[in-house]
Amino acid sequence: TSIDTLDILVLAVLLLGSIAYFTKGTYWAVPKDPYATSSLNGSALKKGTRNILEKMEESGKNCVIFYGSQTGTAEDYASRLAKEGSSRFGLKTMTADLEEYDYENLDQFPEDKLAFFVMATYGEGEPTDNAVEFWEFIQADSPSFSESSDEKPLGNLKYVAFGLGNNTYEHYNSMVRGLDKILTKLGAKRIGAAGEGDDGAGTMEEDFLAWKEPMWKELQEEMGLEEREASYEPAFSVEEKEEMNKEDPNVYLGEPNKNHLEGSQKGPFNASNPYIAPLAESKELFTVKDRNCLHVEIDVSGSNINYTTGDHIAIWPTNAGMEVDRFIKAFGLEEKRHNVISVKGLDPTAKVPFPTPTTYDAAVRYHMEICAPVSRQFMDTLAEFAPSEDAKKEMKKIGTDSDYFKEKVANSYYNIAQAVTSVHPGPWSSVPFSCLIEGITKIQVRYYSISSSSLVQPKKISITAVVESVRVPGAGHVVKGVTTNYLLALKQKQNGDPDPSPHGLTYEITGPRNKYDGIHVPVHVRHSNFKLPSDPSKPIIMVGPGTGVAPFRGFVQERAEQAKRGENVGETVLFYGCRRKEEDWLYKDEWEQYKSNLGDNLTIFNAFSRENPDKKKYVQHDISANSKLVNDLLQKKANFYVCGDASHMAREVNEVLVELIGKERNVPKEKAEQIVKSMRSSGVYQEDVW
Ligand code: FAD
Known part of the structure; x- marks a missing residue:
C-alpha cells in the first residue's frame, strides 16, 4: 500500500507539473477580470486606435474603404461599396475616414486584404479637409513607412480607386489621379480602372455605377471571390x-x-459641434418674381468663435x-x-x-x-x-x-x-x-463666404445668399433649396412678415426642445486661404458677379475701414455683375459709402447682363475692356481674386486673363498661360468658387 501511496503522490506531482506546463502558469497568475482587461487594452483603447491594420484584424475585416469626403458624396459611395462588397462578394468590409488613421504601416498591409480609396478633389486640386494629413504623408518624396525602405514599399498592397471631381476645374480629379500614380510608383497594385466621376457634367452617379461593375469583375477574378445573390442586410x-x-x-x-442635449454649449465650435447663434439681423437684398437674396447677420459674441475676412461660415x-x-x-x-x-x-x-x-x-x-x-x-x-x-x-x-x-x-x-x-x-x-x-446621406452643412470684415465687426458674421428655387420644366413643381429656404423662414419670422412660411414650407424654427427659440441658427466657422494681402497698400482686383460678391463686400468693407484709420490702402478694383440695375444689384447703396472712404482708390465695374437684351454683358467683358488697367495692377503686384460660379464664370475669367496678359505683354499664349499658372501657385490668383 505504501507504494500505492507513493505512486499516487508521484502521479499527483507529475499531474500538477503538466497542468502548470500546459496552462503556462495561468492558474498561478493573479486572476484577471476579463472585462477590465478588455476595457483597458481592448475596446476602449482599440476603438480609438489609429492603426488600421490592428483595427481590421480585431474586427475581422479584409477590406477597408477609405474616403476623402467634403460634402458627403464620397463617404456615401464608400458606404455603398462596403455594403455591396459584403452582400455580393462576401468581403468583410469597413469604411474608414482618412482622418482617423495613420499610414506609416501601409507597407505592412497584408497581401490577402484590400484597400479602396474613394477620393473627392476639392477646390483647386486640393484634398478634402479630412484627407489633408493622409495626402501630405503619401505624396512626400519618400513617405516614411515604418518597415520597408526599399523602392517598392507597398508591394503587398492591392487597391481600388475612385475619384469625385468636377471637369470645370483645371485640376479635374487630381486627387485620385495623383494618388493612383503615387501608389503605383510605390509598388502597389491597382485592381480595375481608377474611376472618375464628374460633377461638372452632372454624371457623377452614372459614372460611379458604370465604373463599379467592371471593377467588381476584375476584383472577383483577382481575389477568387464568388458572387452570390445579394439581398438586403441591415447595417444597423x-x-x-x-x-x-x-x-x-x-x-x-x-x-x-x-x-x-445636456443644455450647455461648450466650445470649441467646429464641424462636429455647432454654436447655436442668435440672428442679429436679417433682410432681403432684393425680391423679384421667383428670386430673392438674403443678408443675414449672425451674432457670435456669446462664443469664442473668431473669423478673419474671407473665411466661410457653415449653416446647419x-x-x-x-x-x-x-x-x-x-x-x-x-x-x-x-x-x-x-x-x-x-x-x-x-x-x-x-x-x-x-x-x-x-x-x-x-x-x-x-x-x-x-x-x-x-x-x-x-x-x-x-x-x-x-x-x-x-x-x-x-x-x-x-x-x-x-x-x-x-x-x-x-x-x-x-x-x-x-x-x-x-x-x-x-x-x-x-x-x-x-x-440617404446624412444632412450636410452648407458653407457661405462671409460677407463682412472681421476688422469692422469681429463678432458679427454676415452672409449673402440667394434663395434656391428651381421651377422644374414640365414637372409642375419647384425644388426648394434646403438651407436657403430655412434661412428665409428665419428671416420672415424675425421680421414678423405676413407669410412666415415661405412657399408653404414650415420649419421647426424653435429647434429641438425650443433651444433655437428667439431666432437662433446652428453654425461653425471654417478658416480659408482666401485672404487679403497682409500689406493693405498692395492693390487688389476682385471678380465677383452675383453672390460671388459676398467675400468682396467684406474685403472692401475692411479696406474702407483701414483707409478711415489713416492706413495707406492700395487700389481696390471690383468687377461686379448682375442682371439689372434696378433688380438685383447687391449692396447698391453701400458702395457709395465705401467710396467716400477709399476715394479714387475704389473702382467698381458693373456688368448688367440684361439691361441690353441684344448685347449681354458679363464681368468677363468688363475685364477684357479694361485689360490695360488689369495688367498694370498685376505688374504692381496686385492680388487677383475670383468668387462665385465655378462652372462657367471662373473658367472664363481665367481665359480672359490669359488673353489680356498675352495682349498687354505681347507674349505668346503658352507663355501667358504659364504666367497665370504661376500666379495661381504663388497665391496671387485666388479662387473661392462653388
Ligand atoms: P440645396 O438643397 O443644397 O439645393 C441646391 C440645388 O441642388 C438646388 O437648387 C437644385 O438645383 C439641386 N437640387 C436639390 N434637390 C434636388 C433634387 N431632388 N433633384 C435634383 N436637383 C436637386 N451660396 C451663396 O448664396 N452665397 C455664398 O456666399 C456662398 N458661398 C459658398 C462658399 C463655399 C465654399 C461653398 C462650397 C458654397 C457656397 N455657396 C454660397 C453655396 C451654398 O453653400 C449652398 O450650396 C446654396 O446656398 C444652396 O443651398 P441650399 O441648401 O439652399 O440648396
Missing part, C-alpha cells in the same frame, strides 16, 4: 424603446451632440416640415414618428450617423438629406420592399436602366419620397429604417 439595428418617451431628457430630439440646416411629412408618410412612419428608437451598428465598424436614442421624426428632420437627388442604385435596393409586385418590377427597371431612371426620376428632380410615391402611392412600410439611414 433599430429598436423601438417602448419604455421611453420623447420627453425623456436623454432622448435626442435633434440636438447635434451630448453637450447640446433643418429640413422643411412639408418634406419631413412627405417622407414620414411615404415610408409609413406616421403613427410612430415620435416613438423613441435606439440605433446601433450591427458591426463594430458601422457608425450611426446621428446620436441616439432619438425619434424617427428627429432623425429625418435634423439628420437626413431627404430632399437631395435620388441615387439610381438606391431605387434598385428599395425594389425588394415595394408594396406590390408591379411596383417592384418598376423599381427594378428604374434601378437598372439609366435612361429610364432619367425619364422617371432625375428629369423631374424628385427627392426620394417623391420618387417612390410616383411609382406606388405607398405607404412603403416594409422598408427597414436601417435601409433608409444607409441609403
Whole structure:
C-alpha cells in the first residue's frame, strides 16, 4: 500500500507539473477580470486606435474603404461599396475616414486584404479637409513607412480607386489621379480602372455605377471571390424603446451632440459641434418674381468663435416640415414618428450617423438629406420592399436602366419620397429604417463666404445668399433649396412678415426642445486661404458677379475701414455683375459709402447682363475692356481674386486673363498661360468658387 501511496503522490506531482506546463502558469497568475482587461487594452483603447491594420484584424475585416469626403458624396459611395462588397462578394468590409488613421504601416498591409480609396478633389486640386494629413504623408518624396525602405514599399498592397471631381476645374480629379500614380510608383497594385466621376457634367452617379461593375469583375477574378445573390442586410439595428418617451431628457430630439442635449454649449465650435447663434439681423437684398437674396447677420459674441475676412461660415440646416411629412408618410412612419428608437451598428465598424436614442421624426428632420437627388442604385435596393409586385418590377427597371431612371426620376428632380410615391402611392412600410439611414446621406452643412470684415465687426458674421428655387420644366413643381429656404423662414419670422412660411414650407424654427427659440441658427466657422494681402497698400482686383460678391463686400468693407484709420490702402478694383440695375444689384447703396472712404482708390465695374437684351454683358467683358488697367495692377503686384460660379464664370475669367496678359505683354499664349499658372501657385490668383 505504501507504494500505492507513493505512486499516487508521484502521479499527483507529475499531474500538477503538466497542468502548470500546459496552462503556462495561468492558474498561478493573479486572476484577471476579463472585462477590465478588455476595457483597458481592448475596446476602449482599440476603438480609438489609429492603426488600421490592428483595427481590421480585431474586427475581422479584409477590406477597408477609405474616403476623402467634403460634402458627403464620397463617404456615401464608400458606404455603398462596403455594403455591396459584403452582400455580393462576401468581403468583410469597413469604411474608414482618412482622418482617423495613420499610414506609416501601409507597407505592412497584408497581401490577402484590400484597400479602396474613394477620393473627392476639392477646390483647386486640393484634398478634402479630412484627407489633408493622409495626402501630405503619401505624396512626400519618400513617405516614411515604418518597415520597408526599399523602392517598392507597398508591394503587398492591392487597391481600388475612385475619384469625385468636377471637369470645370483645371485640376479635374487630381486627387485620385495623383494618388493612383503615387501608389503605383510605390509598388502597389491597382485592381480595375481608377474611376472618375464628374460633377461638372452632372454624371457623377452614372459614372460611379458604370465604373463599379467592371471593377467588381476584375476584383472577383483577382481575389477568387464568388458572387452570390445579394439581398438586403441591415447595417444597423433599430429598436423601438417602448419604455421611453420623447420627453425623456436623454432622448435626442435633434440636438447635434451630448453637450447640446445636456443644455450647455461648450466650445470649441467646429464641424462636429455647432454654436447655436442668435440672428442679429436679417433682410432681403432684393425680391423679384421667383428670386430673392438674403443678408443675414449672425451674432457670435456669446462664443469664442473668431473669423478673419474671407473665411466661410457653415449653416446647419433643418429640413422643411412639408418634406419631413412627405417622407414620414411615404415610408409609413406616421403613427410612430415620435416613438423613441435606439440605433446601433450591427458591426463594430458601422457608425450611426446621428446620436441616439432619438425619434424617427428627429432623425429625418435634423439628420437626413431627404430632399437631395435620388441615387439610381438606391431605387434598385428599395425594389425588394415595394408594396406590390408591379411596383417592384418598376423599381427594378428604374434601378437598372439609366435612361429610364432619367425619364422617371432625375428629369423631374424628385427627392426620394417623391420618387417612390410616383411609382406606388405607398405607404412603403416594409422598408427597414436601417435601409433608409444607409441609403440617404446624412444632412450636410452648407458653407457661405462671409460677407463682412472681421476688422469692422469681429463678432458679427454676415452672409449673402440667394434663395434656391428651381421651377422644374414640365414637372409642375419647384425644388426648394434646403438651407436657403430655412434661412428665409428665419428671416420672415424675425421680421414678423405676413407669410412666415415661405412657399408653404414650415420649419421647426424653435429647434429641438425650443433651444433655437428667439431666432437662433446652428453654425461653425471654417478658416480659408482666401485672404487679403497682409500689406493693405498692395492693390487688389476682385471678380465677383452675383453672390460671388459676398467675400468682396467684406474685403472692401475692411479696406474702407483701414483707409478711415489713416492706413495707406492700395487700389481696390471690383468687377461686379448682375442682371439689372434696378433688380438685383447687391449692396447698391453701400458702395457709395465705401467710396467716400477709399476715394479714387475704389473702382467698381458693373456688368448688367440684361439691361441690353441684344448685347449681354458679363464681368468677363468688363475685364477684357479694361485689360490695360488689369495688367498694370498685376505688374504692381496686385492680388487677383475670383468668387462665385465655378462652372462657367471662373473658367472664363481665367481665359480672359490669359488673353489680356498675352495682349498687354505681347507674349505668346503658352507663355501667358504659364504666367497665370504661376500666379495661381504663388497665391496671387485666388479662387473661392462653388
Ligand atoms: P440645396 O438643397 O443644397 O439645393 C441646391 C440645388 O441642388 C438646388 O437648387 C437644385 O438645383 C439641386 N437640387 C436639390 N434637390 C434636388 C433634387 N431632388 N433633384 C435634383 N436637383 C436637386 N451660396 C451663396 O448664396 N452665397 C455664398 O456666399 C456662398 N458661398 C459658398 C462658399 C463655399 C465654399 C461653398 C462650397 C458654397 C457656397 N455657396 C454660397 C453655396 C451654398 O453653400 C449652398 O450650396 C446654396 O446656398 C444652396 O443651398 P441650399 O441648401 O439652399 O440648396
